[in-house]
Amino acid sequence: MPPDMAPDAAVEARTPPAAAEAKGRRPVPFRGGTFRPRAIPFAAPLVFLVLIGLWELGSRSGLISPIALPAPSEAIAAMGDLIETGMLWRHLEASLSRLVMGWTIGTVAGIVLGLAIGLFSLARAGLSPVVSALFPIPKIALLPLFIIWFGIGEGSKVATIVFGTFFPTVIATYGGVDSVDRTLIRMGQSFALSPLSIVRKIILPGALPAILSGARISASIAIILLVAAEMIGAEYGIGAYILLAGSLFALDQLIAGVAMLSIIGLTVAWLIGRAERALLDWRT
Amino acid sequence: MRLSVEGVGHAYGGTTVLDGIDLAIAPGEIVAVVGPSGCGKSTLLRLIGGLERPTVGGVFIEGDAPAGSLNPITTVFQDFALLPWRTAAGNVALALEDHRLTRAERDEIVADVLARTKLTDFAGAWPRQLSGGMKQRVAIARALAVRPAVMLMDEPLSALDAQTRELLLDDLRDLWVRERFSAVYVTHNLAEAVQLGHRVMVLSRRPGRIREVVEIDVPLPDRPARAAELEPMQRQLWQMMRDEAMAADRELTDAA
Numbered sequence A: 001m002p003p004d005m006a007p008d009a010a011v012e013a014r015t016p017p018a019a020a021e022a023k024g025r026r027p028v029p030f031r032g033g034t035f036r037p038r039a040i041p042f043a044a045p046l047v048f049l050v051l052i053g054l055w056e057l058g059s060r061s062g063l064i065s066p067i068a069l070p071a072p073s074e075a076i077a078a079m080g081d082l083i084e085t086g087m088l089w090r091h092l093e094a095s096l097s098r099l100v101m102g103w104t105i106g107t108v109a110g111i112v113l114g115l116a117i118g119l120f121s122l123a124r125a126g127l128s129p130v131v132s133a134l135f136p137i138p139k140i141a142l143l144p145l146f147i148i149w150f151g152i153g154e155g156s157k158v159a160t161i162v163f164g165t166f167f168p169t170v171i172a173t174y175g176g177v178d179s180v181d182r183t184l185i186r187m188g189q190s191f192a193l194s195p196l197s198i199v200r201k202i203i204l205p206g207a208l209p210a211i212l213s214g215a216r217i218s219a220s221i222a223i224i225l226l227v228a229a230e231m232i233g234a235e236y237g238i239g240a241y242i243l244l245a246g247s248l249f250a251l252d253q254l255i256a257g258v259a260m261l262s263i264i265g266l267t268v269a270w271l272i273g274r275a276e277r278a279l280l281d282w283r284t
Numbered sequence B: 001m002r003l004s005v006e007g008v009g010h011a012y013g014g015t016t017v018l019d020g021i022d023l024a025i026a027p028g029e030i031v032a033v034v035g036p037s038g039c040g041k042s043t044l045l046r047l048i049g050g051l052e053r054p055t056v057g058g059v060f061i062e063g064d065a066p067a068g069s070l071n072p073i074t075t076v077f078q079d080f081a082l083l084p085w086r087t088a089a090g091n092v093a094l095a096l097e098d099h100r101l102t103r104a105e106r107d108e109i110v111a112d113v114l115a116r117t118k119l120t121d122f123a124g125a126w127p128r129q130l131s132g133g134m135k136q137r138v139a140i141a142r143a144l145a146v147r148p149a150v151m152l153m154d155e156p157l158s159a160l161d162a163q164t165r166e167l168l169l170d171d172l173r174d175l176w177v178r179e180r181f182s183a184v185y186v187t188h189n190l191a192e193a194v195q196l197g198h199r200v201m202v203l204s205r206r207p208g209r210i211r212e213v214v215e216i217d218v219p220l221p222d223r224p225a226r227a228a229e230l231e232p233m234q235r236q237l238w239q240m241m242r243d244e245a246m247a248a249d250r251e252l253t254d255a256a
């Protein structure tokens, strides 16, 4: 939640008391009104609605040329077509299964390697430079390699997402392990907890906030890579749909496809938010 | 069970931190350890607790741990060391989970030690909801849960405000009267040392050597009432500490 700047409150707080009551009894000026985040549930949908409404108005009035950008209503109609023909579910099913599989494998493997690097000096010395070297490579550039290794079908698409989500998860996880309070680990040792217990009950929960914020980032990366991977040799999938729409200059369909990606992104962010609230309820 | 520290010395890299420490802790005895900052008190506790190995000498256990003791040597940390993701009861249970106990036995021990430390009403509270004094009582409950023969306490009250410290000191004394645990009690506070220690061991500045061991022969339960008798002992300890503390202080300023 961004800090609430509340400009009027700030002005109010600074307004000097009226000269007439300069020596009278008065409350101390309230200065705590700024930088106080609070939940405003209707703001986000409202902003979306206003933006889309303005866009629709612009298209109807001819301000926005239909060649440059189709009206939202046209994109919604394209979406309606997709639902009617049943193609929406086909595309969604193909994309979501790649996304879930790739992200799950990448995240689980990333947490395992991240823990290994965080816990064992040998793994840290040997593997963390390798991670640093491979992380910045755009995985899309490796797609041809993945096609050769894993085939033009599902394999290469899932592999792209796996590799894309793996590295940020590794880095988030071992950063999280490093940030676990040493005295808590000492405490575990002094109570003679087994190493496994210390990892399970002290190190993992301590690293969990970092792992979950890593998951937020890797989920977005997964969606970006999904579309890129589906642009090669995919029959179904949102990426394939967008690519086809683009090559036919069917802009209404293109916008409908992009909107679906946004909806997936929003859903994933919401799910991770729920997970954070459920798993990290011990924080404020 | 007796614990004996024999000729222990310890060095980090080239700097000697502790030198020639001999100490025997009899069952039911509290040894208070005082000394200037940086003289190696915390290091001594880590060596006794087996968290580090001494460079010279050794720490030995003689005799069997009392029946039912799950973790004969148990530490109480200055900053409580509670897991923020576990409730008070969960933090106490942590110490028991690696032992062969049925769920019912474990719950019974947890309820019992929480009652003994007056925390029953806070069993379900998160550490962030507890005051400093209550956090340290949870940590003490956790230590009691494993029935230690020796408790190693590293400035357990120094993160607390003066009033809470006073209350918890009374609690610790009452606890000792009931449980007769033995302890090595490290502190900066000479009043705590003479209130709780059967013996007070004064260490010199780094490298920490034994400067003096003072016996306090007033029985623990009588101490609040006989504060006047403790007063001169505390002053005597302060005389000893003063020179060391001043020299240590000067040393640190020079180094900086």
Ligand SMILES: Nc1ncnc2c1ncn2[C@@H]1O[C@H](COP(=O)(O)OP(=O)(O)OP(=O)(O)O)[C@@H](O)[C@H]1O
Pocket: B012, B017, B035, B036, B037, B038, B039, B040, B041, B042, B043, B044, B206
């Ligand atoms: N792991 C370590 N590596 C290197 N030096 C250390 C280590 N731990 C402690 N020291 C040094 O050993 C000396 C003694 O430290 P220690 O923490 O035992 O002192 P202390 O008596 O507990 O001090 P205080 O009263 O401030 O708690 C200090 O000079 C400290 O810098």
Ligand SMILES: [Mg+2]
Pocket: B041, B042, B043, B154
């Ligand atoms: Mg210390």
